[in-house]
Amino acid sequence: MRRLLPLIVPLLGLPLLLAENPAISTPKSIVPNIQEVIFYTETKPIRVFVHINAKTGSLDKTFESKLKEFFKFLDRDGDGFLSPSEAEFVFSNTAIQSLISNGYAYASPNDPSRTFDKFDKNKDGKISLEEFIRYYEPSGQYLITSRNLNLGDAYAEEVTKEFFNRLNSKKDGRLSREELAVLPSWIPLMDRDEDDCLSVTEIIPDIFTRNLASKNEKSAFGAVRVHPVGExxxxxxxxxxxxYDANRNLRLKPNEIAFDAETFKKLDKNGDGMLSMFELMEWRNLPPDLEIEMSLGANPRESSVRVLKRPDGRDYPLAKNVQILSTGNLLVKIGNQSIDFGYLFTPQPTISAPKVEDTNNLLSAFNKAANGRDFVVDKDLINPEYQHLRILFDMADRNGDNKVTREEIEALVKLFVSFKECPVQLAFNVDMPSIFRILDQNQDGRLSLRELRQAWKQLHPLEPSGEDYITSNISKPQAKIYLTRENDVVRFVNANPYQVSLAGSGQGPIWFQRLDRNADGDISLKEFPGSKAEFDRLDLDGDGLISLEEAETAEKRFRRK
Incomplete structure (x- = not known):
C-alpha cells in the first residue's frame, strides 16, 4: 500500500498554454566559486581571490550533474519531465542541504517550501529538468564553506627554546651567524634513521611526551578571514x-598601514594624508593583491594550485612573492609572514571498499529486515528500528510493485552518497611556527643538509630588530589555507605539524627524482652512483649537493648533445 507524500499541486490553472508562460533561465553560477581570503599581516591586510574547482570541472557542473541524476531517478517513465505523482518525492532545499552534508534526507510531507508551484514556474503541469535545477539554486551556496581550524602548534615554544639552549653558547638569548653555522654538524650526531635529514624527534626525542602547559600561548586570533567575493x-x-589604528583616532596614517603609495593615494579621497573609515571602505572594491586557482582532485597528485593573471594580462603585485613548494603547495611571502595554500586529504585504507557506501545505515537495516531475501515489503519494516528506511520505501520502490529490492535500495543509497562528493571547504589556520618549522622550507617534517646550511639566510630576514643576530621574536603569525572535503578536515584536527612526509616534490628530471632516495630535494655524493669526478661536474656551485636547478641544467646540456 503506497503512502503518498502530499506535495501540494494546484488544482486550478494546470492547462495553461505554454506559449503564455515566462521563460526559465538557468543562472550562470549557483556556487560561490570565487572566495576572498584576507590575511591581516602585522603591517597591512592582504587580499587573495581563490577560484575553486574540482578536477572534474567546476563545482556548478558537479552539483548540476548530481541534480540530473536525482531528476532521472525520480522520472520513472523516462519522458524527461516530472509529473505530479513523480514529484511526490522531490526534496526541499533544506533536504538537499542535508543530503550535501550528511548523505541522507527524505521528502517531508509538511514542508511548505516543497510545493509543485515552486518548481513548475511555467505552469504547464509538469517539472522540466531546467525548472528542477533552478529550484535548487539556493543550495549552491552550501557547496563551499570556510572553517577556522584554530590549531596552534603546541610544541612551537618548546622546540624553539630547545634550539636556543643548544645553539646559544653565549647564553645571551641571541643566535649569531657563527652559532647557527654548527647546525649541519647535527646530522651525523643525531640522524638515527640515516636518511641524512633530521626530524624533530631526532633532535628532541622526548618532545611529544613533555607536559606542555599551554597549547597556543601566542595567539594569532582573527588574522584570517574567508568569505565569498563581494561579502x-x-x-x-x-x-x-x-x-591597525595604533593611536585609536579612527584614522590610518601610512606608518600604521603599509599600503603602497599608489593604493594609499587612491583611497585618500580628501588628500589629508590619513584614511578615514569611509575612505577605507573603498579598499574592498580595489583589485586583489593576488588571484589563484585551486582544483581539488581525489588525491594530492590530482590536485593543483596556480597563479592567475590580471584581466589585462599583467601579473598581480604579489605574484613575484610566490613560491611552489616540493609538496605542491603555493607559498606567498609577505615580509616575514606567509600564506600557504594547499590541500588536506585523509589517507585511504588499502582494504577493498564495499560495493556501495552505506548512509544512515540504510543498507544495514535492509539486510536485517530482508533476513536473507533480496527484497523487503511493508510488513518487514514495522519495528521502530526501520523507521529511517520505512519513510523512504515508496521513493525507493521505483517500479511501484510494493516491494523494495536490494538493487533499488542500493540505487537510492548510491544517489544519496553521491551528493557528499559535491561540497568542499576552505579550512584555514594561523599559528606561530617554531624555528624547526621555519627552517623546514619544503614542509616535509625534516631538516635537510641544505636547509640547515641556509639557517642564517632563512632566519635573519625575520629578525624584527634588523640587528646581526636572531631572537625568538622571529616567530610571526603564518597562515595556512587548505582546500579539502569536510570529512578530511574533521580527521585533520588532531594532525601533528611535525609529521614526516617522504612524498618528494615530483620535480626535475626522472633520473634526479630516482637518485634523490631520501626525497630531500638534493642528490648527495652518497646517493650518486657515479664517480666523485662525475658528481663534481654536475655540482656546479661545489656545495656537495646536486640541486634541482643543477639537475635541470645538466638535463638541458645532455639533450643538446
Missing amino acids: FSETAIENLMLR
Whole structure:
C-alpha cells in the first residue's frame, strides 16, 4: 500500500498554454566559486581571490550533474519531465542541504517550501529538468564553506627554546651567524634513521611526551578571514580599522598601514594624508593583491594550485612573492609572514571498499529486515528500528510493485552518497611556527643538509630588530589555507605539524627524482652512483649537493648533445 507524500499541486490553472508562460533561465553560477581570503599581516591586510574547482570541472557542473541524476531517478517513465505523482518525492532545499552534508534526507510531507508551484514556474503541469535545477539554486551556496581550524602548534615554544639552549653558547638569548653555522654538524650526531635529514624527534626525542602547559600561548586570533567575493562587510572594515589604528583616532596614517603609495593615494579621497573609515571602505572594491586557482582532485597528485593573471594580462603585485613548494603547495611571502595554500586529504585504507557506501545505515537495516531475501515489503519494516528506511520505501520502490529490492535500495543509497562528493571547504589556520618549522622550507617534517646550511639566510630576514643576530621574536603569525572535503578536515584536527612526509616534490628530471632516495630535494655524493669526478661536474656551485636547478641544467646540456 503506497503512502503518498502530499506535495501540494494546484488544482486550478494546470492547462495553461505554454506559449503564455515566462521563460526559465538557468543562472550562470549557483556556487560561490570565487572566495576572498584576507590575511591581516602585522603591517597591512592582504587580499587573495581563490577560484575553486574540482578536477572534474567546476563545482556548478558537479552539483548540476548530481541534480540530473536525482531528476532521472525520480522520472520513472523516462519522458524527461516530472509529473505530479513523480514529484511526490522531490526534496526541499533544506533536504538537499542535508543530503550535501550528511548523505541522507527524505521528502517531508509538511514542508511548505516543497510545493509543485515552486518548481513548475511555467505552469504547464509538469517539472522540466531546467525548472528542477533552478529550484535548487539556493543550495549552491552550501557547496563551499570556510572553517577556522584554530590549531596552534603546541610544541612551537618548546622546540624553539630547545634550539636556543643548544645553539646559544653565549647564553645571551641571541643566535649569531657563527652559532647557527654548527647546525649541519647535527646530522651525523643525531640522524638515527640515516636518511641524512633530521626530524624533530631526532633532535628532541622526548618532545611529544613533555607536559606542555599551554597549547597556543601566542595567539594569532582573527588574522584570517574567508568569505565569498563581494561579502566583505562594513563590520569587517571596522575591525580592519581597529586592528591597525595604533593611536585609536579612527584614522590610518601610512606608518600604521603599509599600503603602497599608489593604493594609499587612491583611497585618500580628501588628500589629508590619513584614511578615514569611509575612505577605507573603498579598499574592498580595489583589485586583489593576488588571484589563484585551486582544483581539488581525489588525491594530492590530482590536485593543483596556480597563479592567475590580471584581466589585462599583467601579473598581480604579489605574484613575484610566490613560491611552489616540493609538496605542491603555493607559498606567498609577505615580509616575514606567509600564506600557504594547499590541500588536506585523509589517507585511504588499502582494504577493498564495499560495493556501495552505506548512509544512515540504510543498507544495514535492509539486510536485517530482508533476513536473507533480496527484497523487503511493508510488513518487514514495522519495528521502530526501520523507521529511517520505512519513510523512504515508496521513493525507493521505483517500479511501484510494493516491494523494495536490494538493487533499488542500493540505487537510492548510491544517489544519496553521491551528493557528499559535491561540497568542499576552505579550512584555514594561523599559528606561530617554531624555528624547526621555519627552517623546514619544503614542509616535509625534516631538516635537510641544505636547509640547515641556509639557517642564517632563512632566519635573519625575520629578525624584527634588523640587528646581526636572531631572537625568538622571529616567530610571526603564518597562515595556512587548505582546500579539502569536510570529512578530511574533521580527521585533520588532531594532525601533528611535525609529521614526516617522504612524498618528494615530483620535480626535475626522472633520473634526479630516482637518485634523490631520501626525497630531500638534493642528490648527495652518497646517493650518486657515479664517480666523485662525475658528481663534481654536475655540482656546479661545489656545495656537495646536486640541486634541482643543477639537475635541470645538466638535463638541458645532455639533450643538446
